[in-house]
Amino acid sequence: MSAATAPVAPAPRPPGAAGPAPGGRRRPLRRGAWWTPYVFLAPFAAIFGTFVAFPAVRGIWMSLHDWDYLMPSKPFVGLGNYADLFDPTSVVFQKFWDGMAATGVFVVASVPVLLTVPLLLAMALNRKFPGRTFLRAVVFLPYVLGVAVVGVLFRFVLDPNLGVLNHLLHVTRLDRLLHALGAGDPVPWLTAQPWAWISLVGVTVWWTLGFNMIIYLAGLQDVPPELYDAAKVDGASARQRFRHVTLPGLRPVLAFVLTMTVLASANMFGQSDLMTNGGPGTSTRTALMVILDTGLGQYKMGAAAAMGYLLSIGLGIVSIVNFVALRERGGTRRPRRARRAS
Amino acid sequence: MSQSSRTPARPQPGPTGSSGLSRLSRRGFLAGLGAVGLGAGVAACSSGSPSPAGTGGSGGGAVDLAFWNGFTGGDGPVMQDLVDRFNAEHEDIAVKMTTMEWADFHAKLPAALTSGQGPHIAIQHLDSLPTSAARGLLLPLDDLASDLDLTADDFIRPVWDAGIYDGARYGIPLDVHPLGFFMNTTVMADAGLDPADPPMDRESYEAALDALLANGVAGHWMSPHTFTGGQTLQSLIWQFGGDLLDADGATAAWAQDEGVEALSWMVDAVHRGWSARDVGQDADIIALQNGQAAFNWNGIWSINTLDEISGLAWDVRRLPRIGSVDAAWAGSHNFVLTKQKGTTDAQLEAAQVFVNWVSQQSAAWAVGGQVPARTSARESAEFTALAPQAAIAEQAEDLRFPPSIPGIGDAIGELYTALNEAVLLTKEPREALEDAAARADQVLADNRDRYGA
Structure with missing residues (x-):
């Protein structure tokens, strides 16, 4: 059904007439039957329903049971799995909250860097200079790597005794600086705190900053240059132009980047699983690692589902706070209208 | 003026000519991609079929068996060789071996078995055997053990005992490592x-x-x-x-x-x-x-x-x-037969033939870097010729x-x-x-x- 009707959609647009040609007249809208939009939505709704909505509802059901899908009895425990997460004497309490704390540390340490460094890079790469496209590609390149590649690569780069990094630091004598800061010899990049967190944040920044930079670049190109011209005429300094033109113009983009980055950082799993294996001790074992181990390692899927829901609720609240804090206030829509008028 | 200076950075190129060209090449690219995908699909099908077809040609309706393990190291090719030799010697049985990381293996096995897509034969570590038995993934093997003439005397005691859960045998020891x-x-x-x-x-x-x-x-x-x-x-x-x-x-x-x-x-x-x-x-x-x-x-x-x-x-x-x-x-690797809907009696019988056959190739398996679980195989001339393995096996009685x-x-x-x-x-x-x-x-x-x- 959906397969038969889907190809109809692109047909009315002859390929020759490229999109919104400047000054071109608009074609009258073609309206289909009332069910047309639903047919278009159907393929997505089917996938969303199968892989998101249904498992989410089933997860709530699971979290109310002592659930191991292979065991004959799956006793109903009500909110017991949730209560355990707030009961300091239960087996899961310490693990779960240690994991949540580790996730929190990572979010707090990585998000500010992942917000600012890509913005600075985007501003630098938004200028016109030879080799700009090449540099943009270079910065974006690590993002296409999978976490397995990044994790294993840096496990060897950062190995305290055999790694390239410590070798280079030693050759250049920069390790003395780190030793002065209290680092052991060799610098324990993956085997002691705070170095393990520094490594994990650093690797994550190297790996993902390209994505945020691309979003920022798109946002920067949407800030009307007339505003910069006007600000210059008014005698605004570079700093003032950044503060009063760039930042307000980027507000919606910032809200998006902040929300996505917080969610991505809170879902950190592969880096610490591969690079530190949750160590030293359990200090970098994130909430997701705890959930995976509980659900698929120890087969306590009910408890794992409850943990998952608690984490989701927490992230939902944080995301709402982010959006409210960065929402567009009255009057800030002016720049967009100004551009349209031009 | 300013408008035009921003244009090049936009995702959509200006001139219609180049746009049409990129559109064409994109379509060509997509068509090519589809062709590649189709080809891969066909290749996947064909790569899956030769073993049953090849053996079925002479025997007429070979029994297909799936065999899963986590031999991702140097031991993987050795086991694959054994499987190939078994398939060549047994025209009516076609074993297909699948290797994955142990961590993935333990996570996937239960789900695969409940959905009927799992293996008929698998390898389990000694310490995961009781867990899998308790979770109802495995078939008791007491009949097979007596058919194979397995006796406690021929095995290191803890290895022999570890295969027993709740009074029934679930694992046939293959090796100790x-x-x-x-x-x-x-x-x-x-x-x-x-x-x-x-x-x-x-x-x-x-x-x-x-x-x-x-x-x-x-x-x-x-x-x-x-x-x-x-x-x-x-x-x-x-x-x-x-x-x-x-x-x-x-x-x-x-x-x-x-x-x-x-x-x-x-x-x-x-x-x-x-x-x-x-x-x-x-x-x-x-x-x-x-x-x-x-x-x-x-x-x-x-x-x-x-x-x-x-x-x-x-x-x-x-x-x-x-x-x-x-x-x-x-540690120790053990053969297990899995409990799965849709497994036929012919497959069960074939699985026992396979386990029996491989279990007798202990010395060949030792090449992969293992010590045979059977005392008789450890004392064989073939095994003692493998110097490093034999040196480690000296401590057989002290293994924990x-x-x-x-x-x-x-x-x-x-x-x-x-x-x-x-x-x-x-x-x-x-x-x-x-x-x-x-x-x-x-x-x-x-x-x-x-x-x-």
């Missing part, structure tokens, strides 16, 4: 040690480490990670006369004095400079390969890894005795295995946390072990409720 004492003989010779006469007791072992240290080499890198620090620590606990769990398997026993002594010996090695500090994952064996360390206690599976490194002079022995008794950690209790992996995981904290010098050995034991006791109690033991 103990920890061995690997050494870089070049580094030893440089420090004035005789590679032909390695230190085998505590006094000479520590003297050798001192000699290496005097030569500027941290001789034995203590890994704070499961592989292979976890196995080293377990071996030491047993050597000092301790054990992992109490006799009933109800509580952790590793925080008693023997366990503390064992872990303290590892931590002292770091303090004394016998070991590097902050050893990373796998860095202990890599250091031995690089000539930065002389000794490493590692699994027998490392034999093939070390063999592949050209110019590396190495040797292997049974573990030296650091504590009061000889003991070495070992993880306790076979459902969900034991969850509890032993806590010991690995204590190891990590102590060897990385963030906690005192006793404190780390006691904290870990308290957590493990809870896990054990929890698992007793779950598995009804």
Whole structure:
């Protein structure tokens, strides 16, 4: 059904007439039957329903049971799995909250860097200079790597005794600086705190900053240059132009980047699983690692589902706070209208 | 003016000509992509079909069997060879082997079996056997064991016992893989040690480490990670006369004095400079390969890894005795038949033929870096000709295995946390072990409720 009707959609647009040609007249809208939009939505709704909505509802059901899908009895425990997460004497309490704390540390340490460094890079790469496209590609390149590649690569780069990094630091004598800061010899990049967190944040920044930079670049190109011209005429300094033109113009983009980055950082799993294996001790074992181990390692899927829901609720609240804090206030829509008028 | 200056940065190119061109090439690209996908699909189908078709041609309706394992190391090709030979010798049976990481294997197996897409035959580690049996994944094999003439006398006792859960046999032991004492003989010779006469007791072992240290080499890198620090620590606990769990398997026993002594010996090695500090994952064996360390206690599976490194002079022995008794950690691979809807009687029969056949190829399997589980195979001329394997197998009577209790992996995981904290010098050995034991006791109690033991 959906397969038969889907190809109809692109047909009315002859390929020759490229999109919104400047000054071109608009074609009258073609309206289909009332069910047309639903047919278009159907393929997505089917996938969303199968892989998101249904498992989410089933997860709530699971979290109310002592659930191991292979065991004959799956006793109903009500909110017991949730209560355990707030009961300091239960087996899961310490693990779960240690994991949540580790996730929190990572979010707090990585998000500010992942917000600012890509913005600075985007501003630098938004200028016109030879080799700009090449540099943009270079910065974006690590993002296409999978976490397995990044994790294993840096496990060897950062190995305290055999790694390239410590070798280079030693050759250049920069390790003395780190030793002065209290680092052991060799610098324990993956085997002691705070170095393990520094490594994990650093690797994550190297790996993902390209994505945020691309979003920022798109946002920067949407800030009307007339505003910069006007600000210059008014005698605004570079700093003032950044503060009063760039930042307000980027507000919606910032809200998006902040929300996505917080969610991505809170879902950190592969880096610490591969690079530190949750160590030293359990200090970098994130909430997701705890959930995976509980659900698929120890087969306590009910408890794992409850943990998952608690984490989701927490992230939902944080995301709402982010959006409210960065929402567009009255009057800030002016720049967009100004551009349209031009 | 300003508008035009921004245009090039936009995603859509201006001139219609180039746009049409890119559109065309994009369409061509997509068509090509589709063709490639289709081709891959066809290839996948065809690559899946030849084995049944090839064998079915002569036998007429061969029985298809799926066989899963986690032999991702040097042992994988050896097992594949065995499977190929079996398929060639048995025209009416077609075994298809699938190899994946052990971690994935344990996560995927239950789901695959419940959906009827799982294997008919699988390999399980000795310590995961009881868990899988308790969760109803496996078929009892008592009939097969008696058909195969398997007797307790022919097996190392703990290996034989570990296959039994709740009065029924679930596993047919294939091999044991103990920890061995690997050494870089070049580094030893440089420090004035005789590679032909390695230190085998505590006094000479520590003297050798001192000699290496005097030569500027941290001789034995203590890994704070499961592989292979976890196995080293377990071996030491047993050597000092301790054990992992109490006799009933109800509580952790590793925080008693023997366990503390064992872990303290590892931590002292770091303090004394016998070991590097902050050893990373796998860095202990890599250091031995690089000539930065002389000794490493590692699994027998490392034999093939070390063999592949050209110019590396190495040797292997049974573990030296650091504590009061000889003991070495070992694991064991076991054949299991899975409980799955849709398995036919013909498939069950064929599976038994396969297990029986491979079980008799123990010496061929030992080439992959394993010690045969059968005493008779260990004493065969074929096996004793494999020098490294045979050297490690000398300690067959002193091998110790993880306790076979459902969900034991969850509890032993806590010991690995204590190891990590102590060897990385963030906690005192006793404190780390006691904290870990308290957590493990809870896990054990929890698992007793779950598995009804």
